[in-house]
Amino acid sequence: xxxxxxxxxxxxxxxxxxxxxxxxxxxxxxxxxxxxxxxxxxxxxxxxxxxxxxxxxxxxxxxxxxxxxxxxxxxxxxxxxxxxxxxxxxxxxxxxxxxxxxxxxxxxxxxxxxxxxxxxxxxxxxxxxxxxxxxxxxxxxxxxxxxxxxxxxxxxxxxxxxxxxxxxxxxxxxxxxxxxxxxxxxxxxxxxxxxxxxxxxxxxxxxxxxxxxxxxxxxxxxxxxxxxxxxxxxxxxxxxxxxxxxxxxxxxxxxxxxxxxxxxxxxxxxxxxxxxxxxxxxxxxxxxxxxxxxxxxxxxxxxxxxxxxxxxxxxxxxxxxxxxxxxxxxxxxxxxxxxxxxxxxxxxxxxxxxxxxxxxxxxxxxxxxxxxxxxxxxxxxxxxxxxxxxxxxxxxxxxxxxxxxxxxxxxxxxxxxxxxxxxxxxxxxxxxxxxxxxxxxxxxxxxxxxxxxxxxxxxxxxxxxxxxxxxxxxxxxxxxxxxxxxxxxxxxxxxxxxxxxxxxxxxxxxxxxxxxxxxxxxxxxxxxxxxxxxxxxxxxxx
Numbered sequence: 001x002x003x004x005x006x007x008x009x010x011x012x013x014x015x016x017x018x019x020x021x022x023x024x025x026x027x028x029x030x031x032x033x034x035x036x037x038x039x040x041x042x043x044x045x046x047x048x049x050x051x052x053x054x055x056x057x058x059x060x061x062x063x064x065x066x067x068x069x070x071x072x073x074x075x076x077x078x079x080x081x082x083x084x085x086x087x088x089x090x091x092x093x094x095x096x097x098x099x100x101x102x103x104x105x106x107x108x109x110x111x112x113x114x115x116x117x118x119x120x121x122x123x124x125x126x127x128x129x130x131x132x133x134x135x136x137x138x139x140x141x142x143x144x145x146x147x148x149x150x151x152x153x154x155x156x157x158x159x160x161x162x163x164x165x166x167x168x169x170x171x172x173x174x175x176x177x178x179x180x181x182x183x184x185x186x187x188x189x190x191x192x193x194x195x196x197x198x199x200x201x202x203x204x205x206x207x208x209x210x211x212x213x214x215x216x217x218x219x220x221x222x223x224x225x226x227x228x229x230x231x232x233x234x235x236x237x238x239x240x241x242x243x244x245x246x247x248x249x250x251x252x253x254x255x256x257x258x259x260x261x262x263x264x265x266x267x268x269x270x271x272x273x274x275x276x277x278x279x280x281x282x283x284x285x286x287x288x289x290x291x292x293x294x295x296x297x298x299x300x301x302x303x304x305x306x307x308x309x310x311x312x313x314x315x316x317x318x319x320x321x322x323x324x325x326x327x328x329x330x331x332x333x334x335x336x337x338x339x340x341x342x343x344x345x346x347x348x349x350x351x352x353x354x355x356x357x358x359x360x361x362x363x364x365x366x367x368x369x370x371x372x373x374x375x376x377x378x379x380x381x382x383x384x385x386x387x388x389x390x391x392x393x394x395x396x397x398x399x400x401x402x403x404x405x406x407x408x409x410x411x412x413x414x415x416x417x418x419x420x421x422x423x424x425x426x427x428x429x430x431x432x433x434x435x436x437x438x439x440x441x442x443x444x445x446x447x448x449x450x451x452x453x454x455x456x457x458x459x460x461x462x463x464x465x466x467x468x469x470x471x472x473x474x475x476x477x478x479x480x481x482x483x484x485x486x487x488x489x490x491x492x493x494x495x496x497x498x499x500x501x502x503x504x505x506x507x508x509x510x511x512x513x514x515x516x517x518x519x520x521x522x523x524x525x526x527x528x529x530x531x532x533x534x535x536x537x538x539x540x541x542x
Contacts, residue, residue, distance in 0.1 A: 001052055001053065001054055001055055001058050001138065001139070001140040001141070001142075002052070002053040002055060003017070003050075003051075003052045003053075003138075003139075004050065004051070005048050005049065005051075006048060006049065007047065007048055008038050008041045008042055008046060008047055008048060008049055009038065011033050011038060011049055011051055012033060012034065012035055012038060013032065013033065013034075013053075014032070014033050014049075014051035014053050015030060015031070015032055015033075015051055015052040015053070015054070015060070015139045015140070016028070016029050016030065016031045016032075016033055016049060016050075016051055017029055017049075017050040017051055017052055017139070018050055020041065020046065020049065022040065022041075022044050024040075027040070027041070030061075030084060030085075030139065033049075033051070052138070052139035052140060054139075054140045057142055057143055057144070058140040058141065058142055058143065059140060059141065059142075059143050059146065060139065060140050061084075061085030061136040061138065061139050061140060061141070062082045062083060062084075062085060062087075062136075063082065064085075064114070064136050064140070064141045064146050065081065065082055065085055065086055065087040065134045065135065065136045066079060066081065066082035066087045066134075067146050067150065068087070068107075068114065068116070068134045068146060068149050068150065068153070069081065069082075069087035069088065069089055069132075069134045070087075071149070071150040071153040071154060072089055072116075072132065072134070072153055072158060072159065072160055073089065073158075074089075074158040074160065074161040074162065075161075076091060076092050076093045076095070076161070076162040076164060077089045077090065077091055077092065077131055077132075077158075077160065077161065077162055078090065078092060085135055085136040085137070085139070086133060086134065086135045086136075087134045088130045088132070088133045088134075089130065089131050089132040089133070089160060090128055090129065090130055090131070091125045091126070091127060091128065091129055091130075091131050091162050092127060092128075093127055093162060093164040093165075094124075094125065094126045094127050094164065094165050094198075094199065094200060095124075095125060095163050095164035095165050096122050096123065096124050096125065096162070096163050096165075096300050096301065096304045096306075097118065097119045097120075097121065097122065097123045097124075097125050097131050097160065097161075097162060097163075098121065098122070098161050098162070098163055099118055099119075099120075099121040099122075099159065099160055100156070100157065100159035100160075101121065103152060103153070103156070103159035104116055104118060104159055104160075106152050107149050107152055107153065107159075110145060110148050110149050110152070111141065111145045112137065113136055113137045113138045113141050113145070114134070114136060114137075114141065114145065114146075114149060115134070115135045115136075115137065116132060116133075116134050117132065117133050117135070118131065118132040118160055119131055119132070120319065122297065122300070122301065124198070124199075124296075124300050125162065126198075131160055131162065132160045163301075163304035163305065163306055164304065165199040165200055165201075165300075165303045165304055166303060166304065166305050167200075167201075168201055168229040168230055168302075168303050169204045169205075169226070169227060169228045169229050169230075170196060170201055170202075170203060170204050170205075170228065170229065170230045170231075170232065171203075171204060171205040171206070171207070171223035171226065171228040171230070171231045171232065172189070172192055172203045172205070172206045172207075172231075172232045172234070173206075173207050173208075173209065173216065173219045173220070173223070173231065173232070173233045173234070174188060174189075174206070174207075174208050174209075174234045174236075175208070175209055175210065175211035175215075175216060175233070175234070175235045175236045175237075175245075175246075176208055176209065176210055176211060176236055177210075177211045177236040177237060179390070180236050181388060181390050183386065183387065183388045184288060184388055185208065187288050187388060187458070188234055188287070188288040189203070189206065190290075191287070191288060191289060191290040192232065192234075192287075194290055195290070195296065195299070199300065199303045201303065204226075204228065205222075205223060205226055205228065207219050207222070207223075211235060211236045211237055211245060212245065212249075213245055213248045213249045213252055214249075214252070215249075216233065216245065216246060216249035217249040217250075217252040217253040218253075220233075220249060220250065220253040220255070220275060220280070221253050221254075221275075223278065224253070224275050224276060224278055228278055229277070229278060229279070229302075230278065230279050230280075230281070230299070230302055230303070231275075231278055231279070231280045231281070232280075232281050232283060232299075233246055233271075233280060233281070233282045233283060234283045234285070234287060234288070235282065235283070235284075235285075236285075238269050238284050238285060239260065239269055239270075239271050239282050239284070240269065241260075242257055242260050246271060246282045247260065247271055247273065247282070250271075250273045250275065250280060250282075253275055254275055254276075255273055255274055255275035255276075255280065256273060256274060256275075257271070257272075257273045258272045258273055258274060258310055259271075259272040259310045259313050259314075260272075262294045262295070262298075262313055262316060262320075263313075263314065263316055263317030263320050264293075264294030264297065264316050264317070264320035264321075264322060265294070265320065265321055265322060266284070266286040266287075266289075266291070266293050266294060266322060267284065267286070267287075267293050267294020267295050267297075267320075267322075268284070268294070269284040270282060270283060270284065270294055270295050270298070271283075272298065272308070272310075279302055279308075281295050281298060283295055289462060290462075291322075292322045293322070294316070294320065294322070297316060298313070346440040346441060346461070346464055347390070347436075347438055347439050347440050348388065348389050348390075348439065348440065348441045348442065348443060348461050348464065348486065349389060349390065349391055349392075349393065349435040349436065349439040349441075349442045349443070350384045350387070350389035350390075350391070350392045350393065350442060350443040350444075350445060350457075350484075351393050351395065351428070351431035351432060351434075351435070351442055351443070351444050351445065352377075352380060352381055352384060352392065352393065352395065352412075352431075352445045352447055353395050353424065353427045353428065353431065353444070353445070353446055353447060354367050354377050354380075354394055354395060354396060354397075354403050354447035355395045355396055355397025355398060355417045355420035355427040356397065356398060356420065356424070356427075356447075357397075357398045357420070357421065360530050360531045365398065365399050365402055365403070366447075366448055366529065366530060366535075367399075367402070367403045367406065367447050367448070368399075368402050368403065368406050369529070369535055371450045371529070371535070371538065371539070375406035375407075376447065376448060376450050376529060376535075377394075377403060377406055377407065377447045377448075378406055378407060378410070379450030380445060380446065380447050380449055380450055380452065381394060381407055381410055381412060381447075382410070382454075383445075383452050383453055383454045383456070383457060384443065384445060384457060385410060385411055385412070386454040387443075387457035387458050387461065388457075388458055388461050389443050389457060389461065391412075391413050391435070391436070392411070392412045392413065393412070393413045393414075393415060393431050393434045393435060394407065394412045394413070394414050394415070394447075395415055395416075395417050395420075395427040395428075395430055395431040395434075396414055396415070396416050396417065397416070397417045397418075397420025397421075397427060398420060400414075400416055403447075413434060415430055415431065415434040416430075417430040417431075422500075423499075423500045424500075424503055425498040425499055425500055425503070428444065428495055428496070428498065428503060428504065429495075429496045429498075431444075432492050432495060432496055433496070439489060440466075440488065440489055441464055441466075441486055441487055441488045441489055442486070442487055442489075442492075443457055443460060443461070443484045443485070443486045444483075444484055444485055444486075444487060444503070444504075445457075445483065445484035446483055446484070446528060448528045448529050448530050449483055449484075449524065449525070449527065449529075450524075450529065450538075451522065451523075451524025451525075451527055451538075452483070452484060452522070452524050452525055453522055455520075455522075456475055456484075456520050456522055456524075456525055457484065459475070459518050459520060460473040460474075460475060460484070460485075460486040460518055461473075461486065463486075463516050463518045464486055464488070464516075465516075466488045466490070466514075469513065469514055469516075470514070470516035471487075471488035471490065471491070471511070471514040472485065472486070472487055472488065472491070472507070472508060472511060472514050472515045472516065473485070473486040473515075473516045473518055474486075474508065474515060474516070474517055474518065475517075475518050475519075475520050475525040476517045476518065476519050476520070476525075477519070477520055477521070477522065477523050477525055477526055478523075480526055481508075481517070482525030482526040483525060483528075484525075485504075485508070487504070487507075488514075491504070491507055491511075494507055495507065
């Protein structure tokens with residue numbers, strides 16, 4: 001192939017290398033110039049153009065790309081395209097991509113003009129998505145070069161192919177310990193259902209049982225009797241040893257342990273086992289989140305009908321760091337103090353500040369003002385109770401008996417702030433001190449914000465990830481920051497040292513790199529009802 005700048009009069013049949021803008025439009029690069037084009041260029045005062053000219057034995061970029069893509073064509077992955085030097089392989093089914101990396105490397109080494117790009121090995125793919133693309137860099141390439149690529153491809157199995165997801169019966173066991181909230185169980189069910197739905201599956205059987213060897217063993221035997229192909233066991237406590245509760249239950253049920261641990265984060269504490277032909281994945285608590293997780297990789301391969309060996313598991317470490325690891329204002333060792341390594345999901349408490357004197361509301365205690373037939377503070381507390389935050393600590397001060405009466409029968413811990421008259425900071429200090437030491441963070445909420453919902457709070461908790469730099473989670477609506485705010489334990493000391501009638505907002509500015517903004521459609525995160533006019537306006541909107 002020839003390439004260079006030539007006179008317009010000699011350019012008929014040549015391929016335009018760079019677009020040429022004209023008063024009446026554009027002659028785009030890649031266009032094969034005809035006599036009309038040449039006349040247009042001359043009339044525009046253009047005397048020369050940069051072109052490519054194919055020689056004997058050359059084929060154009062589009063034909064070359066399509067020939068290589070068609071050679072790659074597998075049963076579930078037809079070739080298409082052949083425009084702008086590019087052809088794609090799109091999957092006609094959902095599954096995971098199988099790649100022969102060595103063959104791809106050999107093809108890309110044939111000639112610098114030919115490139116073949118693929119998804120990563122074992123990547124999930126949906127019907128219609130591109131698994132691989134062939135791009136020819138130059139406007140033409142030698143037929144023999146294309147033939148060399150085709151020969152490499154045809155020497156063995158297709159180097160890019162799809163292992164389609166297959167029907168499978170999946171059982172899901174969640175174990176229970178005292179203090180584990182129903183909302184966490186519900187969250188895990190939602191995320192597991194969403195994962196399976198991506199593979200065209202659903203949870204066939206779900207059971208809850210005590211976190212004991214005997215009860216888990218019974219549940220596993222039940223799933224085996226129901227001919228489940230895969231059993232997912234989400235323990236209320238992490239698996240830290242082959243002799244721990246879940247692995248022992250597998251053995252008690254007649255199964256065997258194949259591997260404990262996975263070099264993927266999150267997902268390190270995964271158990272891989274089996275009972276007969278039923279594969280068992282013992283999951284850490286981090287699997288409650290819908291975020292990418294190490295067990296996804298194993299589950300996807302199993303559903304695609306692939307055998308997963310211990311060697312396969314140990315080779316997942318390259319690319320297995322799924323968590324982002326940006327710089328943090330404290331060291332990893334300090335993080336471990338606030339979030340111990342044995343804790344596989346964050347325990348988030350809640351502090352509701354309801355101690356103020358409500359001076360702007362007049363003689364009435366704003367906490368007990370009725371909103372939609374219920375005390376204002378009840379709305380705020382109910383959102384916390386129905387969220388995944390536990391425990392919920394309510395700080396009392398002004399007229400504590402009235403506020404406590406308004407929340408009678410609700411699952412909260414009351415603490416009294418005798419210094420409430422000295423300002424908000426004193427209530428914050430008392431509330432944080434009342435949280436259990438195993439809380440990795442706390443949602444700090446205000447009693448006069450009745451329109452905050454459990455979804456707003458759960459969204460903050462799901463975004464919380466100190467290791468990834470999300471140690472302060474703030475809700476936003478239309479770009480404006482509101483309340484409540486979720487704080488990692490590392491900030492508790494600084495929050496407790498604040499003085500006066502102020503909160504800890506200044507710490508957000510001081511730790512801007514740790515702030516995760518969580519958008520919500522609920523404007524209620526911006527609205528506090530601290531005056532009669534505010535209450536009246538809120539009531540009119542209902």
